[in-house]
Amino acid sequence: MRLFVIILIMFILLAPFLWILLASFRPNMELVRNQSLIPNSLTIENYVSLFSKSGYWQWIINSFIVAMYTVLISIPLIVAGAYSVYRTYFWGRNALSLFLLSVYIFPTALLVVPIFRIFNDLQLVDSHLGCALMNTAFAVPFGIWLLQAFLKSLPPELEEAAAVDGIGRMRTLMQIIIPQVAPGIIAIAMFAFIVSWTEYLFAMTLLLSNDLHTLPIGLTGIVFGQYRVNWGFAAAGAVGSAIPVFLLFLIVGRWFIRGISAGAIK
Amino acid sequence: MTKQDFRSRDAKLGFLLVLPAVILVILVVILPIISGIQISFTSQRVVGSEYEFIGLKNYFELFEDKQFIASLGKSAIWVLANGFFQTLAALLIALLINQPFRGQNFVRTWIILPWAVPAAVTAILWRWMFDASSGIVNTTIKGLDLVQKPVLFLANPDIAGMSLTFVNSWRYIPFLTIIFLASLASVPEEEYEAARVDGANPWLQFKSITFPNLLPTLTVLGLVGTLWASNVFDIIWMMTRGGPGEATTTVPVLMYDMAFYGYNISKATAGAIIFLFVLIIFAFVFIFANRKQFVVASETFQDLSK
Numbered sequence: 001m002r003l004f005v006i007i008l009i010m011f012i013l014l015a016p017f018l019w020i021l022l023a024s025f026r027p028n029m030e031l032v033r034n035q036s037l038i039p040n041s042l043t044i045e046n047y048v049s050l051f052s053k054s055g056y057w058q059w060i061i062n063s064f065i066v067a068m069y070t071v072l073i074s075i076p077l078i079v080a081g082a083y084s085v086y087r088t089y090f091w092g093r094n095a096l097s098l099f100l101l102s103v104y105i106f107p108t109a110l111l112v113v114p115i116f117r118i119f120n121d122l123q124l125v126d127s128h129l130g131c132a133l134m135n136t137a138f139a140v141p142f143g144i145w146l147l148q149a150f151l152k153s154l155p156p157e158l159e160e161a162a163a164v165d166g167i168g169r170m171r172t173l174m175q176i177i178i179p180q181v182a183p184g185i186i187a188i189a190m191f192a193f194i195v196s197w198t199e200y201l202f203a204m205t206l207l208l209s210n211d212l213h214t215l216p217i218g219l220t221g222i223v224f225g226q227y228r229v230n231w232g233f234a235a236a237g238a239v240g241s242a243i244p245v246f247l248l249f250l251i252v253g254r255w256f257i258r259g260i261s262a263g264a265i266k
Numbered sequence: 267m268t269k270q271d272f273r274s275r276d277a278k279l280g281f282l283l284v285l286p287a288v289i290l291v292i293l294v295v296i297l298p299i300i301s302g303i304q305i306s307f308t309s310q311r312v313v314g315s316e317y318e319f320i321g322l323k324n325y326f327e328l329f330e331d332k333q334f335i336a337s338l339g340k341s342a343i344w345v346l347a348n349g350f351f352q353t354l355a356a357l358l359i360a361l362l363i364n365q366p367f368r369g370q371n372f373v374r375t376w377i378i379l380p381w382a383v384p385a386a387v388t389a390i391l392w393r394w395m396f397d398a399s400s401g402i403v404n405t406t407i408k409g410l411d412l413v414q415k416p417v418l419f420l421a422n423p424d425i426a427g428m429s430l431t432f433v434n435s436w437r438y439i440p441f442l443t444i445i446f447l448a449s450l451a452s453v454p455e456e457e458y459e460a461a462r463v464d465g466a467n468p469w470l471q472f473k474s475i476t477f478p479n480l481l482p483t484l485t486v487l488g489l490v491g492t493l494w495a496s497n498v499f500d501i502i503w504m505m506t507r508g509g510p511g512e513a514t515t516t517v518p519v520l521m522y523d524m525a526f527y528g529y530n531i532s533k534a535t536a537g538a539i540i541f542l543f544v545l546i547i548f549a550f551v552f553i554f555a556n557r558k559q560f561v562v563a564s565e566t567f568q569d570l571s572k
Contacts, residue, residue: 006363010373013380013440016391019402023394081287088280096284098553098560101486103295104493105545109518110538113531114298114305116313137294140287145486146445149452169279198384200500205526216386220504223390231394238387245382253375261448 017242024239028232046236054233056240058211059218062128063197064244066214069132070196071189074139078188079181081140082147083173087159100141108138112205119206126208134202139192146191146260150184151177186252187259197245215241299542306536311529324536334537336512337520340427341496341541344516347431348438349492355435356442357484361476363443364450374447381441389504392433396420420506423513430514434501438494442487449483450476485559489552496545517541 025042050056084090085097115134116125124130154177162172178185203214213221219241223234249256306324310317328334363373380388395402396419404416419429457475466474499518502508508515508523515523517537525534553560 002362002365003367006367006373009359009362010377013377013436016395017379019395020391077287077290080283084280084283088276088283090277090280093280093284094560096288100284100287100291101490102549103291104490104497105542105549106295106299107497107518107521107538107541107545109497109499109522110302110535110542111295111298112522113313113525113535114301115294117301117305118298120313133290134294137290140290142490144287149448153452169276173283194382198382200385200504201522216384220386220389223386224504229393231397234390234394238383238390241387242379242383246379249375249378249382253378254371256378257374257444257448257451260445261451 020235020238023231024235026232026235028230046232047240049233050236050240054222054237055210055213055218056215056237059213059215060240060244062207062212063215066128066132066135066199066203067193067196069129070135070139071192073132073136074143074192075185075189077136077140078143078147078192079178079185082144082151083177085144086148086151087154087177088169097144100144103138103141108201112201115202116205125206126212128207128212131199131202131206131214132196134206135196135199136192139195143188143191146188147181147184149261150181150259154180183255183259185259186255187257190248190252190256190259193248194245302535303539305532306539308532310532312531317532320532324533325540327533328537328540333512333515334517334520337515337517338541338544340512340514341516341518343427344431344498345492345496347427348434348495348498349488351431352435352439352442352495353484353487353491356439356487357446357480359439359443360446360450361472364447374444377440378444379440380437385437385500386504388433388437389501392429392436393420393505396429421510423510426506426510426513430502430505433505434495434498437501438491442491445487446480446483449480453479482559485556488556489549492552493545493549496541 024046025044027041027043027045030040081100085093111134119125119130122130124133158176158180159169159172162176163169167175198216199214200216200220203217207213207217210218219234219237223229223237307319307321308317309320309323363370363377396404398404398416398418398421401416401419403419404413407413408416417425420426453476457479458471461471461475497518498516499522502514502516502519503522506514508519512520518541521534521538521541524537525531528534
C-alpha cells in the first residue's frame with residue numbers, strides 16, 4: 001500500500017517528462033490533432049528546428065554563464081555567512097540571520113522596477129553579471145540556512161582543539177571546517193545553479209538584447225510569442241532545457257540531499 | 267590567549283564573515299525597496315520619464331481600485347492553497363519515503379526534478395497536457411468516460427486557479443520534501459532506539475521525537491514557503507497571464523502587468539508596497555508566535571566563546 005502511494009506520487013511527478021520526451025519526436029500536426037499514447041510516426045524535425053533554426057545554443061551558453069556567475073559568487077557568501085551564523089558567537093547574530101531570510105518577503109515583481117533603475121545607473125542592465133547578482137541575492141539566504149544541519153553536526157572540539165594549538169579562527173575555517181563540509185558545498189552549489197537555471201523574471205526584465213537571452217526567455221519568446229503554439233517545437237525545447245539539469249543530477253544528484261542533511265544519509 | 271580575547275576576536279570574525287551576504291542583500295533588495303517607495307509617491311509612468319511628486323495619490327487610488335482589491339483576495343487564497351498545502355503535503359511525502367524501501371535512493375535523487383527544471387519548461391509541459399482539444403489529461407479522462415465535454419483547465423475561470431495551484435505544487439513540493447528528508451535524516455538514531463527500548467509505539471515516537479526535531483525546519487519552511495508562494499509570478503504569467511479574465515490575477519501579476527503593459531510604474535509600485543506591508547505584518551506575527559524556533563544559537567558555541 002505504501003509502495004503504491006509512492007509509485008503514484010513519483011508517476012505524477014515524473015511521467016510528464018517522459019511524455020514530453022516522447023512528444024518531442026512526433027510531428028507537430030500529430031500533436032495538435034490528438035495526443036494518443038502510441039505515436040503514428042516519429043521525426044527529428046522538432047530538434048532540427050531547435051538546434052539549427054533557433055537560438056538554442058546561444059541561450060544555453062547564456063544560461064550557463066549566468067548560472068556560473070551565480071554559483072561562484074554564492075558559494076563564498078553562503079559558506080562564510082553560514083559559518084558566521086551557526087558557528088561563531090556575536091551579538092545580533094539571530095537578528096542578522098532573520099534579516100537575511102527576510103529577502104523572501106520582498107515581491108520580486110515589485111523589485112524589478114527600482115532594480116532596473118539602479119542597475120541602469122550601474123550599467124548592470126543588459127548584463128549577465130547583473131542578472132547573476134539578483135539570483136545570488138535570492139540564493140544566499142536560503143543557502144545559508146541549508147548548510148546549518150551540516151555545520152551544527154560538526155563537533156565544537158574542532159575549533160577548541162585548533163584554538164588550544166594556537167591556530168587562528170580564520171585558518172580553522174579554511175583548513176579544517178571547509179574540507180569537512182565539502183558535501184554541503186556541493187549541495188549549495190547545486191541549489192544556486194538551479195535557482196539561476198530556472199529563473200525567469202529578472203532575466204526577462206534585465207536582459208534586453210536578444211543575444212543575451214537565457215534559455216527560459218528565448219524559448220518562451222518563441223513558444224508563447226506566436227498565436228498558435230508549435231507544440232512539437234515546444235516539447236523539443238523543454239527537453240533541451242531539462243537535459244542539462246538531468247545530467248547534473250545524474251552525476252551529483254545523490255550529493256544534494258546528503259549535503260543538506262547532517263551527513264547521515266549514505 | 268585568554269578566553270576574553272578569544273570571544274571578542276570570534277565576534278569580530280563572525281560579523282565580518284556574514285557581512286558580504288548582508289551587503290549584497292542591502293544593495294539589491296533594501297535599496298531598491300527604498301527607491302520603490304520613492305517612486306510610489308510620484309506620477310512616473312515609464313522608467314526614465316518625467317514625473318512629479320503626488321504624495322499618497324497612488325495609494326488612495328488603489329484602495330478604491332476594485333481590480334487591486336480583488337487581486338489581494340486572489341493572493342490570499344493562492345497563499346493559503348499553496349503555502350499551507352505544499353508544506354503539509356511535502357511533510358507527509360517525506361515521512362512516507364523516509365522508511366527504507368526498494369528504490370529509495372532513486373526516489374530521493376529524482377523526486378527533485380520538477381523543481382530543478384526552468385519554470386518555462388513547467389509552463390510548456392502543463393499548458394500542453396491541460397490543452398482542451400488534444401491534451402493528454404483531457405484525452406484520458408474522456409477515454410475513461412469521466413467527463414462528456416473537455417475540461418478547460420486553464421480557460422475556465424472557476425478551475426484555472428486550482429489548475430495553477432496544482433502545477434505550482436507539482437513544482438515546489440519535491441523541493442520541500444527533500445528538505446524535510448534531510449531534516450529527518452539529521453534526527454539522532456539513538457533517540458529512536460531509546461524510545462523503542464521503552465516500548466514507545468510509532469505514533470508516540472513521531473510525537474515525541476520526530477516532530478520536535480522537525481519543528482525548526484517546519485517553522486522556517488512555513489515562513490519562507492509562504493513568502494515564496496505569495497510572490498509566485500513566473501508560472502502564473504506564462505500559463506494564464508492572470509486570466510481567464512482576471513481569475514488568476516494575484517498581486518504580483520497585476521503589478522507586473524500594470525508596470526510594464528499598463529505603463530504606470532508608480533501606481534504598480536505603490537500596490538506592491540501595500541502587498542509588502544501585508545507580508546511584513548504576517549512575517550512579524552509568524553516569527554513572534556514561533557520565536558523559539560528562530561533562535562539559531564547552539565549552546566555549545568556560546569560556552570566555547572565565554
